[in-house]
Amino acid sequence: MIVVTGATGHLGKLVVEGLLEKLPADQVAAAVRSPEKAADLAERGVEIRRADYTDPGSLVTAFKGADKVLLVSSSEVGQRAAQHQAVIEAAKQAGVGHLVYTSAPQATTSALVLAPEHKATEELIQASGLPATILRNNWYNENYLDTIKQAVATGSFVGSAGEGRVASAARADYAAAAVAVLTGEGHEGKIYELTGDVAWSNAELAAEIGKATGREITYTDLPADEHAKALAQAGLPEPVAGFVAALDANIKDGLLAETTPDFHALTGRPSTPIGVTVAEIVDAG
Structure with a gap:
């Protein structure tokens, strides 16, 4: 069981x-x-x-x-x-x-x-x-759902991750890796660093949203304190706004940028590119 x-x-x-x-x-x-x-x-x-x-x-x-x-x-x-x-x-x-x-x-x-x-x-x-x-x-592509929707609605989004990259994958990818471990043998005692195959930046995310919408989407990089302030002004509670800005600071420092072969080794397939998830979110409205 x-x-x-x-x-x-x-x-x-x-x-x-x-x-x-x-x-x-x-x-x-x-x-x-x-x-x-x-x-x-x-x-x-x-x-x-x-x-x-x-x-x-x-x-x-x-x-x-x-x-x-x-x-x-x-x-x-x-x-x-x-x-x-x-x-x-x-x-x-x-x-x-x-x-x-x-x-x-x-x-x-x-x-x-x-x-x-x-x-x-x-x-x-x-x-x-x-x-x-x-x-x-690693990060889920779906973590950017609200960002993508905002960019579709306004033509832009902000952050404070600089040129930091994120080796994200779709939630379904991480689920597939879990299924492979739960139904497989020999995984006891192992640690798997699960990432997407490609790490991307916010500028590249803007380009993917632009491709999916057929119009220009801009990304504006802010200092961390200004990013937190903008999030609070947009309605996020201050502790949450600070937390989101701290995550962007981590991304800027490269803490989510590393890609590994572990996902492919467990599932035998490539991860879902961020552009695919962007297109699905845009198509779903």
Whole structure:
């Protein structure tokens, strides 16, 4: 039995879909905070198990009989380490044979603003003694959904990443890598740095949006403090605006620029170029 946490979320749902292409539905369980949101999966024969990262008892029950568990990292920044610790302890208590975790690029050594909670989680996994695989996912193409939509609407977008590059891939790519690990053999003890095949800059993103819309799109690079101020003026809460600007500073420093062969090695296919995702978002309106 393979249990996928966060199975109604963007990434978890894609992993479940990928597993169902390879395995009978009765070998897949969806661990979700709100079981009613997984009704469509239940109709297809997937076992739905309630699992709340803040309710350790629910996690032990959700992982009962699981050979493998995919821990999709929590979306609650600032609470992740504690929530992930509950999952790890429950997996150990339930006798899970293989834990797979979605982490961040170079999590244990990177200055990336998102890295500390992932570093803490990786250390907890190692200390647990559970056989584990770490999937260090680079940026998602879909992280730029709002930026692309804004550029389509206004003809421009701003940032503070300078000429920094992002080796992103589509969310479906990272899901495919997770499916390959969950359905494959010999991945225990491995860390995979998963990236897109090509790293791109904001100027290149503007060019891709321009290509998809058939008109000129401009990118304006701002100092980090001005970028944060512009985001706050656009309605983002100040802490969030500061966080986004900090991420751009990380990109400017090259922390998301490295490409690796790990994705292709796991899936046997190329990653989805940012231009393909841009075109899909533009076409969808």
